[in-house]
Amino acid sequence: MVKGKRGAFYDDDDLDDGYDDDDYDDYYEEEPAPPPKKAEPAKTQVAGKQAAAQPAAKAVPAAAQAAGASKLAQSLCDPPPPAPGGKAQRGAKPDPAVKSLHQPTYPVAPAASGSSPFQFDTPSPDDAVKAAQERKPGAVAPPATAAAPAAPSLPQNKNFLRPSPMMQQQKQQQQQGGPANGEAAADEAARRVASLGLASATSSGSVPEGSGTPAAGTRHHHPHVGHPEAPNALAHPGGLHGLHTRRPVTEYTMEPDLAREVAAATSSETPSTSAAAAAGGGGGAAHARPPLHLVVLGHVDAGKSSLMGRLLHELGLVSSKEAHKFQRDAAAAGKGSFAWAWVLDERPEERERGVTVDVAMTRFATNKFAVTLLDAPGHRDFVPNMIAGAAQADAALLLVDGSPGGFEAGFSEGSGGLHGVPGGQTREHAALARSLGIEQMAVVVSKLDTCGYDQTRFEHIRATLLPYLKSVGFKESALQWLPASGPLGENLVAPPQDPALRAWWGPGHPCVTDAIDAFAPRERAVSRPLRMPVSDVFKSKTGAVVLGGKLEGGAMRSGSKVVLVPGPAQPFTVRSLEVGGAATSLARAGDSCEVALVAHGGGGGGGAIDPSMVTPGAVLCHPDFPAVLVTKFELRIVVLDVPVPLLRGQAVTLHAHVAREEGHISALVALLDPRSGEVLKARPRCLTRGQSALVEVTSSRGLVLEEYGHYRSLGRVALREGGRTLAVGVVTQLLE
Numbered sequence: 069m070v071k072g073k074r075g076a077f078y079d080d081d082d083l084d085d086g087y088d089d090d091d092y093d094d095y096y097e098e099e100p101a102p103p104p105k106k107a108e109p110a111k112t113q114v115a116g117k118q119a120a121a122q123p124a125a126k127a128v129p130a131a132a133q134a135a136g137a138s139k140l141a142q143s144l145c146d147p148p149p150p151a152p153g154g155k156a157q158r159g160a161k162p163d164p165a166v167k168s169l170h171q172p173t174y175p176v177a178p179a180a181s182g183s184s185p186f187q188f189d190t191p192s193p194d195d196a197v198k199a200a201q202e203r204k205p206g207a208v209a210p211p212a213t214a215a216a217p218a219a220p221s222l223p224q225n226k227n228f229l230r231p232s233p234m235m236q237q238q239k240q241q242q243q244q245g246g247p248a249n250g251e252a253a254a255d256e257a258a259r260r261v262a263s264l265g266l267a268s269a270t271s272s273g274s275v276p277e278g279s280g281t282p283a284a285g286t287r288h289h290h291p292h293v294g295h296p297e298a299p300n301a302l303a304h305p306g307g308l309h310g311l312h313t314r315r316p317v318t319e320y321t322m323e324p325d326l327a328r329e330v331a332a333a334t335s336s337e338t339p340s341t342s343a344a345a346a347a348g349g350g351g352g353a354a355h356a357r358p359p360l361h362l363v364v365l366g367h368v369d370a371g372k373s374s375l376m377g378r379l380l381h382e383l384g385l386v387s388s389k390e391a392h393k394f395q396r397d398a399a400a401a402g403k404g405s406f407a408w409a410w411v412l413d414e415r416p417e418e419r420e421r422g423v424t425v426d427v428a429m430t431r432f433a434t435n436k437f438a439v440t441l442l443d444a445p446g447h448r449d450f451v452p453n454m455i456a457g458a459a460q461a462d463a464a465l466l467l468v469d470g471s472p473g474g475f476e477a478g479f480s481e482g483s484g485g486l487h488g489v490p491g492g493q494t495r496e497h498a499a500l501a502r503s504l505g506i507e508q509m510a511v512v513v514s515k516l517d518t519c520g521y522d523q524t525r526f527e528h529i530r531a532t533l534l535p536y537l538k539s540v541g542f543k544e545s546a547l548q549w550l551p552a553s554g555p556l557g558e559n560l561v562a563p564p565q566d567p568a569l570r571a572w573w574g575p576g577h578p579c580v581t582d583a584i585d586a587f588a589p590r591e592r593a594v595s596r597p598l599r600m601p602v603s604d605v606f607k608s609k610t611g612a613v614v615l616g617g618k619l620e621g622g623a624m625r626s627g628s629k630v631v632l633v634p635g636p637a638q639p640f641t642v643r644s645l646e647v648g649g650a651a652t653s654l655a656r657a658g659d660s661c662e663v664a665l666v667a668h669g670g671g672g673g674g675g676a677i678d679p680s681m682v683t684p685g686a687v688l689c690h691p692d693f694p695a696v697l698v699t700k701f702e703l704r705i706v707v708l709d710v711p712v713p714l715l716r717g718q719a720v721t722l723h724a725h726v727a728r729e730e731g732h733i734s735a736l737v738a739l740l741d742p743r744s745g746e747v748l749k750a751r752p753r754c755l756t757r758g759q760s761a762l763v764e765v766t767s768s769r770g771l772v773l774e775e776y777g778h779y780r781s782l783g784r785v786a787l788r789e790g791g792r793t794l795a796v797g798v799v800t801q802l803l804e
């Protein structure tokens with residue numbers, strides 16, 4: 069078996085001869101070893117790093133698989149204890165009545181044995197959709213309704229994120245069955261493709277957000293599926309507005325008053341050029357800038373948390389006194405080199421292990437943007453959490469360890485085969501980020517101090533990584549490259565000081581904040597009805613139940629009516645709003661928002677929302693255009709680094725915005741040409757790495773999803789299993 073390009077890895081004969089059900093069992097037979105605590109690297113950063121990385125590179129046994137997590141994952145994924153002083157989500161006081169959305173039972177599992185990582189030579193699902201839209205002559209004709217150009221990328225939504233201690237502090241200060249009927253399903257799905265052409269799969273993708281086609285009468289209607297955790301779900305608006313009855317989101321026109329406010333806010337939102345204002349941090353100064361959700365990605369130990377911790381200090385958001393305290397406490401714990409990482413790695417387990425687990429969220433302002441920073445974990449056990457951060461990001465910083473051996477470990481392909489060593493997360497993170505819609509990225513090469521800031525090392529890393537990043541779909545022009553060091557504070561907010569680095573990266577070259585400001589702001593999807601996936605629920609000091617999340621579509625203001633899907637049938641009224649940590653009367657798509665709700669028509673203070681009604685995956689919606697829960701949908705996927713081919717019936721964990729659900733691939737509808745989107749083969753028997761396909765997926769419980777063309781962030785799904793991302797794709801049709 070040859071490692072190599074997609075399509076060359078498996079052929080039909082391989083599948084007939086080489087794989088059977090037992091292969092799936094074999095895949096999990098090795099015993100995993102939980103990653104140990106990271107050694108304090110002392111002088112040998114590289115050795116410490118590799119020591120931490122190696123033991124995890126084993127397969128997960130069936131038992132651990134069943135348990136759903138490695139010891140590390142299990143030990144680190146329990147609900148975070150309230151921080152001393154009672155800090156909880158978003159700085160709220162812990163309240164037993166308020167559900168933590170930290171996903172305590174999140175089935176993180178270690179990567180099972182790996183094969184050599186997938187090497188894309190084709191576009192991401194986004195690009196495949198675009199390619200289908202820009203169909204070349206000779207390809208399958210698109211349906212009559214699908215002809216519009218590709219929509220611009222829009223901000224993604226987020227999963228359950230943890231505000232950094234700094235952000236919490238700011239906040240406190242401010243406010244205080246198996247494949248059912250699969251053959252028939254495949255037949256039906258293949259018929260759909262044959263009759264509609266590929267673009268049926270991408271019909272929604274062919275519609276720019278803000279215009280789009282009405283949902284045609286081709287939707288299948290099935291009874292609404294209630295969410296088991298939401299007893300009233302059957303009565304919620306999603307249930308009342310089934311797929312066939314709900315008003316197409318394309319019919320939405322914003323209410324005139326709201327539209328006026330949105331227009332006024334948009335016109336006043338001009339990037340600031342005041343460095344002084346930027347240094348002033350969050351609050352009002354940050355609020356005037358356009359938002360940028362920035363995720364920090366990279367292999368474990370690449371230096372992500374340290375870089376961001378030090379950056380916050382350089383921006384004046386972590387005082388010298390606080391920094392000294394971090395240094396002192398980290399040194400006392402024998403973790404001195406992780407002191408800057410402690411700014412963002414708050415949980416005791418994270419500090420003890422030196423491993424980021426949650427996505428830590430914090431905010432700061434640059435000259436141009438109000439940045440919401442999402443520090444993602446690098447360890448492979450926590451890739452799902454990384455997906456949660458990346459799924460809502462507008463841009464990424466990819467940290468690459470430039471130390472001798474460090475880059476190679478993070479960029480390793482793995483040894484391939486059923487029992488091989490998985491590749492480094494530099495590859496997986498980059499591929500996932502692109503597939504989740506991130507188009508612009510700055511590659512920050514850290515730890516070059518370990519090789520005397522050798523310029524040739526930097527150039528070697530760039531030359532090695534660039535072809536891979538291009539192969540996963542990044543445009544070279546959308547990539548930036550720069551050296552920086554978090555612990556040493558080099559090239560973060562100003563040109564480097566170290567003469568060795570300054571010799572080749574002096575003034576005139578971008579520092580980290582310059583690179584952030586070079587990103588293009590993302591378009592706000594305000595022309596769609598309101599959608600805000602809820603990532604946090606907490607109680608404010610005044611006792612109001614507050615929902616936190618990022619608006620993925622539309623806008624709302626104080627007094628707006630909203631509904632929760634799934635959730636109680638009655639609508640709620642927006643009582644108050646905060647954006648970027650500051651009270652406001654308006655929140656627009658692209659904003660991270662905290663909204664206090666009262667029951668609509670409750671008079672006076674109104675009735676409070678019951679926090680127990682807010683389930684993970686719930687989405688705040690416009691009452692006249694609510695989302696629906698779906699249990700069956702069609703995806704256009706790119707198959708990633710699968711050790712064995714995907715077959716109908718493949719069990720998967722579905723990751724979509726805040727939601728996560730078990731499910732399976734209920735039909736392999738069609739194999740597609742990854743570039744043109746043309747149907748190459750209807751009802752393929754299996755899917756192998758690198759292939760692009762249309763599949764039908766069934767989830768065990770209802771999920772809020774939207775067609776990709778209507779809300780990109782609600783229309784992207786990652787399919788994972790056994791600690792491995794099998795495929796990523798975009799929703800092309802909601803079926804049931």
Ligand SMILES: Nc1nc2c(ncn2[C@@H]2O[C@H](COP(=O)(O)OP(=O)(O)OP(=O)(O)O)[C@@H](O)[C@H]2O)c(=O)[nH]1
Pocket residue numbers: 109113366367368369370371372373374375405406409422423424444445446447467514515516517518552553554555556
């Ligand atoms: N010498 C040197 N060490 C660095 C540099 N950046 C980070 N480190 C060290 O690398 C180790 C890991 O740093 P972290 O910031 O925790 O890495 P991370 O990428 O956030 O790790 P995870 O979040 O667990 O994936 C720490 O000991 C840091 O002090 C650098 O530029 N130079």
